[in-house]
Amino acid sequence: MKIYTRTGDRGTTGLFGGGRVDKDDARVECYGIFDEANSFIGLLRSKLAHDHVWQEGLHEIQVMLMNAMSHLATPSDAAKPNTAPLPIDGAVFCEHWIDELEAAAGPSDHFLLPGGTEISALCHVVRTQIRRGERQMVRLMKEDAVHESITTFVNRLSDLFFALARAELFRSGVREECWRSFVYKTRKKS
Numbered sequence: 001m002k003i004y005t006r007t008g009d010r011g012t013t014g015l016f017g018g019g020r021v022d023k024d025d026a027r028v029e030c031y032g033i034f035d036e037a038n039s040f041i042g043l044l045r046s047k048l049a050h051d052h053v054w055q056e057g058l059h060e061i062q063v064m065l066m067n068a069m070s071h072l073a074t075p076s077d078a079a080k081p082n083t084a085p086l087p088i089d090g091a092v093f094c095e096h097w098i099d100e101l102e103a104a105a106g107p108s109d110h111f112l113l114p115g116g117t118e119i120s121a122l123c124h125v126v127r128t129q130i131r132r133g134e135r136q137m138v139r140l141m142k143e144d145a146v147h148e149s150i151t152t153f154v155n156r157l158s159d160l161f162f163a164l165a166r167a168e169l170f171r172s173g174v175r176e177e178c179w180r181s182f183v184y185k186t187r188k189k190s
Contacts, residue, residue: 019075026140031072033133034154037126038065044122054164057097061157064090068150072137076145090153094160101163105170110181114165116174123165130158 045058064087074082102108114124134154137146169176 019078026136026143027072027075030133030136030140031069033129033136034065034069034072037129037133038062038069040122040126040129041065044119044126047119047122057093060093061160064093064153065157068153071147071150072140086147086149087153088149090149091156094153094156098156098160098163101167105163105167108162108166108176110176112162112166112176116165116169116176117172120165120168120172120174123161123168127158127161127165130154130161134158 041058041062045055045062048054048058067084068087068090070084071082071086115121134151137151137154140146141151166176
């Protein structure tokens with residue numbers, strides 16, 4: 001099978017189940033953003049040593065994202081069912097990892113300026129791509145159903161990459177650059 005099909009030359013693409021939509025369709029935009037994030041996770045993994053403690057978890061995240069993307073590419077009225085696994089335990093997987101990272105680095109109570117090290121900055125890039133994908137997923141949900149396991153997994157995933165960015169700074173001995181506290185103080189009106 002050749003990698004090129006020529007079927008998308010006029011601006012449409014095929015969905016799982018056989019339907020076709022324009023390449024700027026909300027569904028295509030949604031899984032496309034997560035594809036970008038997954039590619040950056042691959043870049044992140046390439047910057048880490050092969051035996052780095054994060055490698056296995058990041059690999060698992062990439063697999064869960066690929067499966068989630070296949071479901072996002074499947075309309076609810078698709079002619080055939082999508083049998084790829086849903087990320088049923090994806091949110092819990094992220095929560096456990098976040099808890100481990102925060103146990104080492106401590107909890108955060110501030111918004112941070114992204115950066116510090118290349119690895120930390122890459123984690124923030126992935127975090128923001130996941131958030132952008134989540135916003136597009138909400139748009140898609142106004143048109144078609146998205147399985148709850150995908151929405152909760154994606155929401156926790158951006159939190160995980162925030163925690164990974166902090167853990168990298170902690171491991172490297174680089175000070176976090178705080179911007180503002182998560183808790184805003186309100187002035188009492190006189």
